[in-house]
Amino acid sequence: MSTSPFVLALSLLLSLPLLLFFFFFPTIYPHKNLPLSLRDELDDRALFRRASAARATPSGHAATSSSSRSFPAKFARLGARNSRPKIAFLFLTNSDLSFSPLWEKFFSGHSRFYNIYIHADPSSKFAPPDGVFRKRLIPSKKTERASPTLIAAARRLLADAILDDPANFYFALVSQHCVPLHSFRYMYDALFGNSISAFNAYINPGEYKSYIEILSDEPNLYERYAARGEHVMLPEVPFEQFRVGSQFFMLTKRHASLVIEDEKLWSKFRLPCLDKECCYPEEHYFPTLLSMSDPKGCSHYTLTRVNWTGSFDGHPHLYQPEEISPALVRELRQSESNYSYFFARKFTPECLEPLMKIADNVIFKD
Numbered sequence: 001m002s003t004s005p006f007v008l009a010l011s012l013l014l015s016l017p018l019l020l021f022f023f024f025f026p027t028i029y030p031h032k033n034l035p036l037s038l039r040d041e042l043d044d045r046a047l048f049r050r051a052s053a054a055r056a057t058p059s060g061h062a063a064t065s066s067s068s069r070s071f072p073a074k075f076a077r078l079g080a081r082n083s084r085p086k087i088a089f090l091f092l093t094n095s096d097l098s099f100s101p102l103w104e105k106f107f108s109g110h111s112r113f114y115n116i117y118i119h120a121d122p123s124s125k126f127a128p129p130d131g132v133f134r135k136r137l138i139p140s141k142k143t144e145r146a147s148p149t150l151i152a153a154a155r156r157l158l159a160d161a162i163l164d165d166p167a168n169f170y171f172a173l174v175s176q177h178c179v180p181l182h183s184f185r186y187m188y189d190a191l192f193g194n195s196i197s198a199f200n201a202y203i204n205p206g207e208y209k210s211y212i213e214i215l216s217d218e219p220n221l222y223e224r225y226a227a228r229g230e231h232v233m234l235p236e237v238p239f240e241q242f243r244v245g246s247q248f249f250m251l252t253k254r255h256a257s258l259v260i261e262d263e264k265l266w267s268k269f270r271l272p273c274l275d276k277e278c279c280y281p282e283e284h285y286f287p288t289l290l291s292m293s294d295p296k297g298c299s300h301y302t303l304t305r306v307n308w309t310g311s312f313d314g315h316p317h318l319y320q321p322e323e324i325s326p327a328l329v330r331e332l333r334q335s336e337s338n339y340s341y342f343f344a345r346k347f348t349p350e351c352l353e354p355l356m357k358i359a360d361n362v363i364f365k366d
């Protein structure tokens with residue numbers, strides 16, 4: 001059989017589309033029906049890689065536990081800084097920030113100790129407030145309940161905050177329905193001792209815990225675990241290691257980095273739920289990941305108070321203006337841990353007025 005070079009070339013050429021198809025099919029196909037588009041996924045990966053690389057450079061980015069050992073390095077880091085560790089406030093929202101005047105009061109006079117970042121669903125009508133919230137909107141993507149888009153949004157906020165300011169040490173996720181229960185100063189001192197001893201956070205970052213709820217005794221835990229299909233989470237996440245907790249947390253930089261560097265658990269949690277009734281990925285991803293990676297470095301409780309009494313359709317009690325009183329604020333602060341709650345949710349936008357009335361004399365007086 002004589003095959004001319006021409007025929008050979010022709011047959012190769014003809015099989016090229018087929019080859020290309022098989023080459024790209026596996027990469028394209030798995031993303032096809034995912035809640036997060038391939039494009040968003042790739043954008044996120046690039047962002048997370050940049051944040052991860054920025055953190056690893058010696059140019060003053062806070063320490064990981066491995067690089068915190070040498071004494072001169074500690075001093076070099078300390079000397080390179082002229083700022084105290086900051087708290088990055090990550091506002092995750094799909095509507096206006098109704099409580100911005102209250103937060104404005106909360107932040108007032110502490111500009112060297114915090115940063116603000118906002119992720120607002122671009123399909124929502126969000127009017128960025130002025131003042132401390134001005135120009136704090138990060139590149140945001142669509143978010144939806146019962147989908148991993150809320151996890152992706154929180155990770156985006158963490159990555160942007162890591163990239164933006166190496167002094168960001170704690171990362172507090174809050175929503176538009178959250179309000180402060182204490183003054184900024186009270187919160188800062190509770191976390192760092194005081195503004196002088198706060199420098200210790202750069203020297204011994206490992207001494208600081210993340211405040212995130214991690215529970216294993218939710219009644220519907222198995223249904224939530226199997227929401228994507230019975231064995232889908234295996235082998236990365238065995239049921240015994242699956243956890244639940246509030247979506248609202250305060251993570252240390254160590255843990256924030258761990259979250260944006262994770263690919264293993266995300267590969268499972270980003271899959272769509274078959275059972276939408278049991279689909280709350282954001283309440284499982286963070287507690288499961290941190291409980292699997294560093295359970296001792298976490299408080300296992302949240303600092304954001306929520307009232308689940310009489311909850312409906314997965315929503316907690318929504319406070320109305322007539323419920324607001326000094327007594328309510330004092331009650332909401334009380335916790336079973338040795339920390340008082342710093343924040344509470346959820347409040348209707350109309351609660352702003354009664355809250356502002358008691359802001360100076362109750363909420364920020366502590």
Ligand SMILES: *[C@@H]1O[C@H](CO)[C@@H](O)[C@H](O)[C@H]1NC(C)=O
Pocket residue numbers: 307308309310311317328331332
């Ligand atoms: C929690 O919500 C219930 C109504 O669902 C209300 O009766 C109760 O007072 C609330 N508890 C607190 C501490 O606000």
Ligand SMILES: *[C@@H]1O[C@H](CO)[C@@H](O)[C@H](O)[C@H]1NC(C)=O
Pocket residue numbers: 338
């Ligand atoms: C809180 O209590 C735990 C144990 O009960 C203790 O180990 C921890 O140091 C306490 N934290 C603070 C800030 O007092």
